[in-house]
Amino acid sequence: MNLNNLSCKSARNICLVKILAKLGHFPTRTTEKEAWFLSPLRSETQASFSVSLIKNLWFDFGLGKGGNTIDLIMAIKSCSVREALEFLNEDVNTFSFSPPIKKFRQKDTGLSIIDVQLINLEALLHYLKCRNIPLNIGRKYCRQVWYRSKGKQFFAIGLQNHKGGWELRNKYFKNSSSPKTYSFIKNDSRQLVITEGMFDFLSLAAMDKSLVQNSDCIILNSLAFIKRIEILIPVYDRVLLYLDNDPAGKKATASLLNQYEHITDHSDSYKDYVDLNEKLKNEKAWKK
Incomplete structure (x- = not known):
């Protein structure tokens, strides 16, 4: 490789963890597949900046954006692609290169x-x-x-x-x-609303427009993704739960309430229904 002419393709293969370490940022938690950092792009007390150790990509959950090594340097230094490549080229011999990425399927x-x-x-x-x-x-x-x-x-x-x-x-x-995971709607709020499904969220937006517009919102899309969002919960001052009134939803709600003191369960507001959309449909029908 010609170190004096670092290509975009080569730059994208430079290990993100090594780049962050060079810039003074170190992971607070590491798993087999990812490393979590306090965001280098903003101030925070709970790590919500993730680096995939498999794909060598980053994602800042607080900002709702991510990318590759070049994108990261551009974001941190507010510079152009060319300037980012120049920065990486200066210390390229101190960085390690990720092996060819194996697609995580x-x-x-x-x-x-x-x-x-x-x-x-x-x-x-x-x-x-x-x-x-x-x-x-x-x-x-x-x-x-x-x-x-x-x-x-x-x-x-x-x-x-x-x-x-x-x-x-x-x-x-x-x-x-694919890929299937949760949906995350950012409104730069210190309050997080969690719903179970797509129509639960849309129903809540119809019932309480102000609440949704003034909260960050996660739509799980499946209760299987609760573990994926647990890293985000401590970031917020308040977390409001709107999970289904069925055995699986109640079990998930109880588990989260047991783990965090700043979570409140709001399923009682639709206690006579399985979920928010059922309540919305029934109340509208009643008014007709």
Whole structure:
């Protein structure tokens, strides 16, 4: 490698952990797959800056953005790509290079996204109406997603997760694209709202617009992702839970309440229903 002419491809393979150490940042916790740091981009007391040791990529959960080594230097030093490469080139012999990245494969859902648009198809407009979600709420947080599955083309209401995958819903199907994980909506708040599913979140946005707009919001998309968000919970002053009133939801709620003193359970506000959307649909029907 010509050290005097470091390419973007070579720069992206420089170990992020080594770069951060060179800049005076060290992990507070390390697992087999990732390292957690106090963010080098902002002030915080709980580590929410993650580095994937498999993909050599970073993500700042507090800012909701991430990238590769070049992106990190540009963000830290507020510089151009060329200046970032010059910085990395100066000390390239002190950095170690990650081996060729082995793709970490989650289970492939078999779906491929074709196009993402503003919600306008009559069938999806009707679906939102059936779930009693106002169109302005649906369009603000979701999109009309065309996707292919098993050789056929479909469309659905889509909510994007923080890794770029989509939760997909229409009248007939409930699907998701890879990678599947939780959705994270940032509003620069010290308060976090956690809902279980996509329509729970949309229902809460319809019921209490101010609460949602003035909170950071996590939509789990599956209770299986609770462990993934636990690193974020200590970052907030207050955490409000809106999980389902079923055995699995109650068990997850009890577990979180047992671990953190600043979490409150709000499932009592829809105690006669399984979830928020069921309450929204029933109350709207009652008023008609």
